[in-house]
């Protein structure tokens with residue numbers, strides 16, 4: 001039987017050879033290759049700064065801790081204080097939310113649209129309160145939040161606009177990459193994502209001071225990897241400049257091995273994404289009669305978005321239809337999974353954390369109860385694509 005896994009390994013001999021070269025060079029921890037990957041990524045995205053870290057979760061961690069740090073100084077925005085609120089969609093990955101709580105913030109969950117899977121802009125405006133300090137948009141599964149109007153809401157209300165772009169590297173809105181609309185964009189290079197460094201993540205920002213703060217938080221609060229290191233060190237002549245700590249911090253550094261993977265993978269990104277789109281379009285066309293009959297609807301791109309299809313998410317007419325289809329696909333060798341974490345407010349972990357829910361989360365519930373996705377990775381063969389078409393059609397016959 002044809003097997004259709006959610007993901008396939010997209011790295012090859014080039015990445016493997018480059019990793020071996022790093023190991024043979026004996027310089028394996030964060031160094032010149034990481035800087036080279038950061039520069040290449042920043043150039044590709046058209047931003048001033050890119051800060052490479054060891055995961056997308058770490059990228060979010062640093063983003064929210066930067067917002068709460070005493071050194072935070074960005075366009076007159078107010079620093080995150082304990083108990084302040086950050087608006088996020090109910091349908092996202094868990095580590096969009098946990099770092100907000102760890103940084104002392106209170107996540108405010110708003111509903112998600114079951115057609116696009118993206119956060120509901122009207123609900124964001126309703127969620128605003130005197131305690132709101134930021135909106136964290138999440139570009140879910142390669143589609144995108146309508147970033148321009150949301151950025152306007154943030155501007156008008158003096159809020160930081162953060163984009164968790166861990167699922168949408170390479171997605172454009174009206175020609176501009178998502179993750180570059182707000183003050184901070186975060187990306188993940190986990191194995192299954194648009195490109196992989198095995199584990200890895202990136203933070204982008206056009207603000208140089210914020211980038212320096214992120215670099216400091218990334219590595220122990222140390223000055224070692226700061227661009228303005230000499231300037232800072234000159235202020236403390238009585239301390240050995242090689243071991244000078246000017247802030248609190250973590251260790252979420254990547255390695256040179258991750259960086260050489262990234263350098264090769266970045267060159268392949270556009271090609272990978274073209275194939276993702278091709279695969280999804282083939283299914284959209286093949287399933288048109290079933291969609292018209294109302295059995296299910298695939299994710300719809302928001303107006304102005306060129307989605308890059310991190311998987312092929314569909315929302316079925318009801319839970320029974322979803323459960324039946326899911327079980328049929330699994331029996332036929334097609335691997336499936338829920339749409340991210342579903343409505344996160346229903347996950348048991350939420351009993352442990354302070355949070356607020358804005359209005360109804362009916363859209364997020366629909367996504368959780370009736371949604372499913374299977375893979376649309378760039379190495380998917382025509383045979384696998386046809387097997388999915390045949391299996392879905394047979395089920396609804």
Ligand SMILES: Cc1ncc(COP(=O)(O)O)c(C=O)c1O
Pocket residue numbers: 055056057058060092093095096138164166167188189190200201
């Ligand atoms: C929306 C979102 N944010 C953050 C992350 C975390 O990224 P990582 O797995 O690299 O830690 C993910 C992971 O899939 C994600 O989907």
